[in-house]
Amino acid sequence: MKKTLLPLLLAAFLLLPGTASSQTQLRDYGIKIGVMKPGKFNAITDVPGVKVGHVTLVEGEEIRTGVTAIVPHEGNIFRNKVPAAIFVGNGFGKLAGSTQVKELGNIETPVILTNTMSVAAAMDALITYTLAQPGNENIASVNGVVGETNDGGLNNIRARVVTPDHVLKAIENAKGGYVEQGGVGAGTGTICFGYKGGIGTSSRALPESLGGYTVGVLVQSNYGGVLEIGGVPVGKLLKNYSYSKNIMQDADGSCMIVVITDAPLTSRNLERVAKRAFMGLAKSGGIASNGSGDYIIAISTAKENYVTENQPLYKPSELHNDSMSPLFMATIEATEEALINSLVAARTVKGYKGKVAERLPEEVIKRVSSGMDLRNHFIEVIP
Numbered sequence: 234m235k236k237t238l239l240p241l242l243l244a245a246f247l248l249l250p251g252t253a254s255s256q257t258q259l260r261d262y263g264i265k266i267g268v269m270k271p272g273k274f275n276a277i278t279d280v281p282g283v284k285v286g287h288v289t290l291v292e293g294e295e296i297r298t299g300v301t302a303i304v305p306h307e308g309n310i311f312r313n314k315v316p317a318a319i320f321v322g323n324g325f326g327k328l329a330g331s332t333q334v335k336e337l338g339n340i341e342t343p344v345i346l347t348n349t350m351s352v353a354a355a356m357d358a359l360i361t362y363t364l365a366q367p368g369n370e371n372i373a374s375v376n377g378v379v380g381e382t383n384d385g386g387l388n389n390i391r392a393r394v395v396t397p398d399h400v401l402k403a404i405e406n407a408k409g410g411y412v413e414q415g416g417v418g419a420g421t422g423t424i425c426f427g428y429k430g431g432i433g434t435s436s437r438a439l440p441e442s443l444g445g446y447t448v449g450v451l452v453q454s455n456y457g458g459v460l461e462i463g464g465v466p467v468g469k470l471l472k473n474y475s476y477s478k479n480i481m482q483d484a485d486g487s488c489m490i491v492v493i494t495d496a497p498l499t500s501r502n503l504e505r506v507a508k509r510a511f512m513g514l515a516k517s518g519g520i521a522s523n524g525s526g527d528y529i530i531a532i533s534t535a536k537e538n539y540v541t542e543n544q545p546l547y548k549p550s551e552l553h554n555d556s557m558s559p560l561f562m563a564t565i566e567a568t569e570e571a572l573i574n575s576l577v578a579a580r581t582v583k584g585y586k587g588k589v590a591e592r593l594p595e596e597v598i599k600r601v602s603s604g605m606d607l608r609n610h611f612i613e614v615i616p
Contacts, residue, residue, distance in 0.1 A: 257574075258275060258574050258577060259462070259463075262577075262598050262602045264463055266569050267565070269439070269562065271438065274411055276412040276434040276435070276451075277436060278412055278449065280447045280448075282306040283409065283493055283534065284304040284409050286301070286402075286403045286408065286418075287299060287300070287406060287418030287419075287432070288403040289416075294584070296394055297384065297387040297582060298384050298390070298394065299347070299399075299403075299417065299419055299420070299422075300346070300351070300395060300419055301345070301346040301417075301419040302406070303493070304404065305493060305532055309367070310340070310343065311342065311363050312368055313539040314340060314541070315340050316499050316538050317339050317500060317503060317530065317532045319331050319334050319529065320510070321527070322488075323525045324526065325525055326527075326528060328378075328379070328380050328526070329352050330342075333376040334376070334378065340378055342376070344378050344530060345359060345377070345379045346379075346419035346453045347395055347419050348381055348382065349384075356379055358399075359379070359400070360375045363375045380528055381526070382419070382487035383455065384424075385585075386424050387421075387424065387584030414434060414574055415429075415432065415433075418432055420433075421582075422582070423455035423486075425455060425456055425486070426456075426458060426459075426468060426473075426593075427473055428590065430579060432451065433451070433570075433575025434571050434574065435568075436567055437564075439559050444552070444556060447494065448492065448496075448567055450490060450513075450567040450571045451491045452568070455486040456527065457520065459518045459520070460517070460518045461517060486524070488527045488572075490513075490528070490529040490530070490568060490571075491529075492531040493533075494560060495535055496552055497550035498533040498535070498552055499549050501551075503532065507529040510565070511527070512565045512568075513569040514527065535550065538550060576593045
């Protein structure tokens with residue numbers, strides 16, 4: 234069979250009808266991104282101690298927004314700060330607290346994701362939360378970390394309905410294990426590749442021969458480009474992609490990516506990990522457009538690397554540079570899969586001013602799965 238026939242076969246499969254379903258992850262359709270195995274939950278919570286909580290706000294026909302909280306460990310985060318780094322893919326955004334993270338190389342609060350107009354409310358809540366923790370009675374400075382995307386397409390973002398109490402509730406709701414994905418929490422009103430976006434997550438568990446570490450990723454998808462799923466050019470085949478109609482067509486948006494690992498890393502190597510997450514975004518078809526705020530926060534939860542105020546000297550453990558490549562690969566795979574999971578788990582939403590964001594059609598996902606099978610079947614005969 235000739236190479237030119239494969240896109241035609243894929244296009245034919247993509248256009249076949251399908252039915253609704255409750256599948257919430259790409260793997261439910263038999264599509265596996267990359268070659269590494271996921272953790273038990275295929276979620277950021279596969280990293281021991283990590284918890285995620287949501288508050289989803291849906292009110293009337295105008296409000297479609299929310300909050301997602303990522304808690305790195307169960308202790309007092311301010312007293313046991315975690316090594317961290319930030320990489321900016323495209324800086325059209327408002328990542329609060331980023332300069333201190335870059336300067337000191339650690340994070341001292343839960344990480345909050347919400348909408349653009351609610352960053353201040355989230356910062357207020359993080360200060361309240363941190364001051365209330367036992368042992369923090371005398372602190373006079375809190376560096377909260379809050380990321381955002383603009384959900385103003387489906388949500389009346391000017392109403393600013395997110396309050397500090399909503400953020401505190403998201404932190405309170407945080408738990409390990411299964412993570413709800415799609416149009417929940419900070420992903421309630423987001424749009425990705427022209428379809429309903431949202432919260433997505435995935436993980437990779439390295440074998441003992443490669444250290445036995447876990448890498449978990451959580452994303453808030455709200456960006457444009459040319460959608461690809463496992464290398465299949467879905468956006469191109471469906472002729473549904475940014476600038477497909479005219480050169481001024483809006484492709485702007487944002488994407489927040491949080492990467493957490495239990496590998497012993499400091500901010501230097503965490504920044505290297507964060508850069509690889511951006512490669513996962515690119516593999517999904519994201520283009521980091523001019524108006525996109527694309528940020529990656531990378532964190533290590535290795536207890537031996539906690540930053541505490543009583544340390545006269547900071548003597549962290551650091552994985553050797555030569556051992557970093559498996560973590561890079563795990564990060565790329567988990568990021569790509571988390572982004573696609575945010576689409577797969579989402580459902581059609583009608584929101585502000587009647588705008589509708591359709592779910593990525595299930596028949597498309599199914600035909601991609603069939604197309605991938607075809608591609609694998611013909612791999613030896615395609616020149």
